[in-house]
Amino acid sequence: MTKWLISSALVLVLVLSGCASNGGQTADQKRQSIEQMRAGTLNKLYKQKPYAADTIERAAGYAVFSNANVNLIFASAGGGHGVVHSNNGTVTYMKMGEIGLGLGIGAKDYRLVFVFHNQQALNRFVDDGWAFGGQMDAAAKADEKGDAIGGEITVDNITIYQLTETGLALQATIKGTKFWRDDALN
Numbered sequence: 001m002t003k004w005l006i007s008s009a010l011v012l013v014l015v016l017s018g019c020a021s022n023g024g025q026t027a028d029q030k031r032q033s034i035e036q037m038r039a040g041t042l043n044k045l046y047k048q049k050p051y052a053a054d055t056i057e058r059a060a061g062y063a064v065f066s067n068a069n070v071n072l073i074f075a076s077a078g079g080g081h082g083v084v085h086s087n088n089g090t091v092t093y094m095k096m097g098e099i100g101l102g103l104g105i106g107a108k109d110y111r112l113v114f115v116f117h118n119q120q121a122l123n124r125f126v127d128d129g130w131a132f133g134g135q136m137d138a139a140a141k142a143d144e145k146g147d148a149i150g151g152e153i154t155v156d157n158i159t160i161y162q163l164t165e166t167g168l169a170l171q172a173t174i175k176g177t178k179f180w181r182d183d184a185l186n
Helices: 002-019 027-048 051-058 119-127
Strands: 061-086 091-116 130-142 145-150 158-181
Touching: 027 051, 027 061, 027 091, 027 158, 051 091, 061 119, 061 158, 091 119, 119 158
Parallel strands: none
Antiparallel strands: 061 091, 091 158, 130 145, 130 158
16 A cells, blocks of 8 residues: 555656746747746636636736646645736736645646735735635546546635636645745746
8 A cells, every 4th residue: 555655756756846847948939838837827717707807907906827736635736827917017926835634635737826915915926925725626627538626715805716627636734835935937
């Protein structure tokens, strides 16, 4: 059983590293890849939740992140990248990493969209970048086939939407996530 868990962990870590790639070799190519992910994610969000477009337009800004997450029994880990767009025109490229404790198993590739309802919330996110919370979800999805159920909340003047791209996961975790500026892309 232990060998199976170790083997599964290694396979999932390899999957995670492939999902978390932001494409391209040069900084310009990586920024372009992140911007394409951002645009595609917002299009999907607007199709699923048409009111989100108005919410983002009225907000101080928003962020879109691509994240890959692995959960093995009692622990979860993930990583990714994204971009913060302030509605005053400022763009900040960022990375993210997360670790959690809870019950679950699986791996998934998903997108997070943060809507900052005021400038203080946006500045705090870019400058401090910590987020703590709980997550419960179930996902069985590949491309447009299957479905995912997840719950997110609005806290501290930030609304968070989660869109699962692919994955097979069942988890209930408490996690901490760190977001930080990507010095190579800013």
